[in-house]
Amino acid sequence: MVSVVTRSVITCPQCGHRAEEEMPTDACLWYFECAGCGELLRPKPGDCCVFCSYGSVPCPPVQQEGGCCGAGS
Numbered sequence: 001m002v003s004v005v006t007r008s009v010i011t012c013p014q015c016g017h018r019a020e021e022e023m024p025t026d027a028c029l030w031y032f033e034c035a036g037c038g039e040l041l042r043p044k045p046g047d048c049c050v051f052c053s054y055g056s057v058p059c060p061p062v063q064q065e066g067g068c069c070g071a072g073s
Contacts, residue, residue, distance in 0.1 A: 008055035
């Protein structure tokens, strides 16, 4: 069984603000508003969620299955 990390630090590419966030274990987070500058973050092309694009840890579905959790498929 894979140990799943449920917290990730999102770093805003616009202003560099960092925030530790709890990740949903059964879904992707497609939008995240930066508390530093208000930028609405969206996943980079090819990524399924903002945690996979800007987080210190990929989302739980990717950790468990090794693949995208459904976005863009």
